Amino acid sequence: MLFPASVFSVLLSGLPTALQSVLGHLPRLGVALEVVGVAGARDLPALTQRLRPNVVVVSELQLSGLGHLQRQHPVPVLLYCVAPPPRTLLREAARLGVYDYLLPAPTAEPELLEWSRQAGRKLLAARLPAAMLTPPLGTLAVPPRQPAAPLPPRGVVVIGGSTGGGPAVEEILRGLPANFPWAVLVAVHLPVHFTSVLVDRLARVSRLPVVAAASGSPLRAGQVLVAPGGHHLVVRAVPGPWLGWQTNFVAENAPDVPSVDVLMRSVAALAGCQVVGLILTGLGHDGTAGARAIRQQGGVVVAQDAATATVFSMPKSVIDAGLASAVLPLSGMAAYLVRHTMQPTAPVGRRRVSSSSSSTSLAQ
Secondary structure, three states: OOOOOOOOEEEEEOOOHHHHHHHHOHHHHOOOOEEEEEEOOOOHHHHHHHHOOOEEEEEHHHHHHHHHHHHHOOOOEEEEOOOOOOHHHHHHHHOOOEEEEEOOOOOOHHHHHHHHHHHHHHHHHHHOOHHHHOOOHHHHOOOOOOOOOOOOOOOEEEEEEOOOHHHHHHHHHHOOOOOOOOEEEEEEOOOHHHHHHHHHHHHHHOOOOEEEOOOOOEOOOOOEEEOOOOOEEEEEEOOOHHHOEEEEEEOOOOOOOOOHHHHHHHHHHHHOOOEEEEEOOOOOOOOHHHHHHHHHOOOEEEEEOOOOOOOOHHHHHHHHOOOOOEEEOHHHHHHHHHHHHHOOOOOOOOEEEOOOOOOEEEOO
């Protein structure tokens, strides 16, 4: 649906209900704009493509999804923040189409009226040429000792395994390119003193940096974090979503350490549908509950096939539970990740790939 050229259209997404109401009433104050829709995080790109608004107003909670939006339909973005964002992060967000931000609306009438007028001016500023919307670099300059905090990665790959898991992870990382766009987390059951051995082995074969996760380690696109032995690892949002996601340790009553279930559940709760879980060779059923959490959030789960698994228990448990989006030989997993994360659209549905053939068929 296209609106007349005279209508300055605004699409909202992820905003508090009260703020949506305030923005919807701006035309009554003489601001020449129209709120044409309210989108959820998942349907924002499609609705933007269909409505073609002049500007999109989104919550800072959706910052990590703006890259996908701009690739599908470039549009000026006005960001809603609960507090003034640091200038370093505004500079980083500018590459995602963000040209300015809104703070929460006050409740008192005089202040609300002035806030509304300023909000109207900021919205209509999207009419300016793109070059004028991007804050001048000089105005955002900061000393070199204050680098911009990284934005959350577009998605997270979680690799879990047990017996034979180390060599399996090596083969997968060997096939990932240096520009792999998602963060990678690895949880393989192992004692504490084997952590450095596994990290060193993975680092030797990987084009991506590989480090042992610590409390407070940030998730970065194209970096591999390995869960240390003897600890249960989770991913949490740093207070204020501008600062991204980080790993932490938790005390959980889980028999396998580090627990694949614990890690996958935390990632699924945070990253939603932008998660791929790989269940590799291993004894037991760790990873099945985590795979269920990923699928419930719309993510993808890939299980290693019987022919290439040293011990088939863990992937078999996921497959038998009907949670595997795909069943692949180990040799095909890296290529699957590259296709899924580096193309605009990813395959949907459960697929079974024969280890003895390159053909792919939908499993019934």
